[in-house]
Amino acid sequence: MRDGLLDDESTVSLPKKRGAGERAPRLVPALTLISHPVTQRVGERLLLEELLAGREVPLSRKAPEFLRAGESQGTPLADPCVSRKPIVFAPGEGGRVRLRVEEGGTQVVAGEPIVGGREFGPEELASGIPLELAERVVLLLHLVEPETDGPQDSLGMVGQSPSIRRVRMHIQKVAELQEPVLIRGETGTGKELVAQAIHQHSTRRDERFVSVNLGAIPKELATAELFGVKKDAFTGATRDREGFFRAAQGGTLFLDEVGEASPEVQVMLLRVLESREMYPVGGHTPIPTNVRLVAATDANLEEQIRDGRFKAPLMHRLAGYEIRLPPLRERREDIGLLFFHFAREALEALGEAWRLEPEDPQAEPWLPAALAARLVRYSWPGNIRQLRNLTRQLVIANRGQPQLRVDPQLEKELGSGATPSGRPLRVAESLEPRAVAPDSEPRATPRRKPSDITEQELLTVLRAQAWDLKRAADHLGIPRPSIYDLIDKSPNIRTAGDLTPEEISHCYRECEGDLDAMVRRLEVSKRALRRRINELGLDS
Known part of the structure; x- marks a missing residue:
């Protein structure tokens, strides 16, 4: 806009409650370019449809090709710092996606550097996982509905989500x-x-x-x-x-x-x-x-x-x-396009639009990969207007500089509302199941004092554990009763009991009865929300 704007192994789709004869949308894992040294390429996409057929997808500097919406021919990543040795995306069980990174290949960061491999679950894919490649390219691993129609009139709106x-x-x-x-x-x-x-x-x-x-x-x-x-x-x-x-x-x-x-x-x-x-x-x-x-x-x-x-x-x-x-947090794949749209407007006003078109292919990206990933992870409570204002502030504050840098105030702002990068992820030491010795036991999480846990950490873990309070308590290393106390003391965290019947009913209709989607939207305990739904007779 001028001012803007998986449980089944074979389908990798989130289950949704549908009416009789109504077909659920087909969701496909995809990689969308959020940031690239050649900024005109931002928004290009690679569908990982081979994963649905049980096949792997290797990604390197040379292949495969990323396409812009409505186009039939594309271009590989082609960044000289991305290795020819591919990183590999592979199908996992229950709609998961596995990422294998070989030693000596492209450095990949998903909140933290990936060593060996990592597996992403359905919840993480639904939220979107920013992947930083070689500190230069940022891809968003997420789920999309493949486009079945031709190119759309943009109607003056930026984005392809x-x-x-x-x-x-x-x-x-x-x-x-x-x-x-x-x-x-x-x-x-x-x-x-x-x-x-x-x-x-x-x-x-x-x-x-x-x-x-x-x-x-x-x-x-x-x-x-x-x-x-x-x-x-x-x-x-x-x-x-x-x-x-x-x-x-x-x-x-x-x-x-x-x-x-x-x-x-x-x-x-x-x-x-x-x-x-x-x-x-x-x-x-x-x-x-x-x-x-x-x-x-x-x-x-x-x-x-x-x-x-x-x-x-x-x-x-x-x-x-x-x-x-939709709020911006529900269309994260558009954040790169929107950011560079606003940046170009601001740079043209300053006479520095040339910064988005570097002549040297090995020059450092104007938008650092780590900053681009933080923009994607941020929750954007002010939505597109907030992104526009933040972009303009970044451009003006870094006027004449070769790269964008975040000042402490903006750093604090981006950090305070940041969501985990794909939420805490299980590092796959091996992409094949590993046998456990009969006498070995899983390592217990160290016990902690509930008073040492901040509200932000509590909220991060609750989101990562899909609001399963028992799993969240185990992850934090505190007794289960203590997590109830922490939630009660946290002014920004609600319980299912805080929700009005109208709010639950409205969300039930919006999410078409999909309990997991309701939990993600309302951010309350799944078990308690199910109980409220039953009390209201919505399932009947």
Whole structure:
């Protein structure tokens, strides 16, 4: 965007609960280029489909070829510091992927240097694992839905992840209709840019696009600002004012933060949607409106309806068609493309765009591999807007320097919200099962004091162990009861008991009953969440 935007051995796919006759998406392991010394190659992809057939995939400087979306011919990695001796991806049991690194070959880092080999499980593949090769190239090992259609119109949006492709598809389906559209997504995901894309591809494209942030208008002025004012309607109204609805006549009116609308504004919006007429403040004659309404919110409107703060009929009328925008952490394969998109904009403004096109193929990458991997691992609570701002700050702070460097403040910011690189991974000493001597016993985790464990470490281990509290306690080396105490004392960690029935029901529908997906999204104990689901009768 201009401002942006596995359990089965034979399929390597995450199980999902589907309706009768509905086919689950086919997921394939893939490698996506997040960073490369030749920045134009960022976003190219290699599908590891051979793994699904039980075959290995060797990866070296010379082969295989990475392809850009919609193209049939590609290019191998071709970086002179990547070894000709291949690293090897191999299928593992239960949808796992194994990585074998030979001594003297390319150095591979996945949070820590890989020696010999490593095995990645379904949860790690679903999150995405950044792999640093030779301190120059960063690949994301993850799962993708293979593209079955041809090249898409980008609609001004940066990215090729399945989630952003679905957003484009929704825009193309609804743009030429007159239905009101409700765009939902976290702050910073690019909701206004989606609204602009809807307008630009509609029959109203030659008319005005008017954007209004309801959260920025004082509530006592919102009615007048939206619907206009008749002269002498109140003290100080010395002339007629048309308001945003009349300003957008014939075009599109975008209402951002619609969840902030006052009860009075909600009533009038509902009237406009139902009758296509409005009354300006102080007016008694209805004025016909011809406006395409697109609204957006990051609020939980269902919760606001339950609390009496938002009118259910208005939400249903606004959501003639609903588009949900994914958070950046759910489209990590797009982070490289987005970063270099914003970096190019910032460098062009400084007259240094040449930094993204080095003449020497062996020159150090402008974006160090370790920094690129940290960008992928970071959780991005501010989404695309935060990535854009951080990119600009990096570019300006390193103006004139041959490489980007992170200052201590940014280092702290990137570290505080970082997720584990693929989460703690089991190092494979051998890629074949190793026999254990009859009298040998597994080495016990050293016991620790619960007070020595930080909230960040606790959260990291809980995520790595898929919120299995017993496994997490064993991994941390503390008694199981102690992990309950630590969770209770951690303000940023919730329990299944903290979730509202509406939140659980909504997540159940969104995840189509897939308990593992719900655990990843809600970040609570799987066992406790299953119990809450049963109590609510959702499984029935």
